[in-house]
Structure formats: structure tokens, C-alpha cells
Amino acid sequence: MLAKLFECRVQNCDRYRQIYGGRLPSKEKNLLKDFDRFGQQLDSLFIDKLEHRFDVAFSFPGDIRERVSHIAEKLCKKINTDGQQRVFYDMYHKAELARPNLDLYLQTIYRYKTKLIVVF
Numbered sequence: 001m002l003a004k005l006f007e008c009r010v011q012n013c014d015r016y017r018q019i020y021g022g023r024l025p026s027k028e029k030n031l032l033k034d035f036d037r038f039g040q041q042l043d044s045l046f047i048d049k050l051e052h053r054f055d056v057a058f059s060f061p062g063d064i065r066e067r068v069s070h071i072a073e074k075l076c077k078k079i080n081t082d083g084q085q086r087v088f089y090d091m092y093h094k095a096e097l098a099r100p101n102l103d104l105y106l107q108t109i110y111r112y113k114t115k116l117i118v119v120f
Contacts, residue, residue, distance in 0.1 A: 052113055054109070054114045055116060056115070056118060058071075069091065072089040075087055
């Protein structure tokens with residue numbers, strides 16, 4: 001029974017490659033590369049580069065908060081010359097981050113609203 005199921009899946013995979021393999025732009029027929037390219041094209045359609053709210057965002061573990069705090073302060077002095085908050089550091093946005101589903105909101109900030117993410 002398992003052998004038949006495996007054979008059926010192999011045939012389906014081969015059939016898929018026959019039908020759709022010629023439509024893929026890569027020469028190696030590497031589906032992973034093509035799907036990754038497709039994801040990048042989707043991002044370019046949905047990410048409005050003019051709507052970036054922050055120039056820099058920090059992502060870090062809690063045990064190095066003091067170090068990141070010093071870096072964020074120095075960066076704010078250099079970047080925030082026009083009065084706008086251009087650095088995303090969680091201590092500067094406590095009220096905004098006090099919400100349910102914070103993980104989803106942070107994903108939105110890091111992915112769509114920030115030009116550069118600094119990861120520690």
C-alpha cells in the first residue's frame with residue numbers, strides 16, 4: 001500500500017514538472033529559487049518604500065538592553081534632527097507597543113515600516 005502511494009506521489013511530481021517546468025524561468029528548474037523570486041516580487045508590490053516610518057529599527061535579546069540603549073541614544077542624536085522619531089527602539093514606543101498580538105505588529109514594523117534593521 002505504501003509503495004503504491006509513494007509511486008503515485010512520484011508520478012504526480014513528475015507530471016507537475018512536465019506541465020509547469022517549462023514555464024519556470026530558471027535553467028536548473030529549481031522550484032525553490034523560483035518561488036523565492038516570486039515572494040520578492042510580491043513584496044515589491046505590497047511594500048511602499050515611501051511609507052517607511054523608521055530609518056533604523058533595533059532587534060535584540062533583553063540581556064543586552066543597556067548596550068542597545070546607549071547605541072539608540074547616540075543614533076537618535078544624529079538621525080532625529082528634524083524632530084521626527086526615525087529610530088525604532090522599544091523603550092521609545094512603550095504606549096504603542098502595549099497591545100495584544102504584539103508579535104504581529106512588530107513583524108509589520110520590521111518588514112514594512114523600517115528601512116534598516118539592526119539585529120544583535
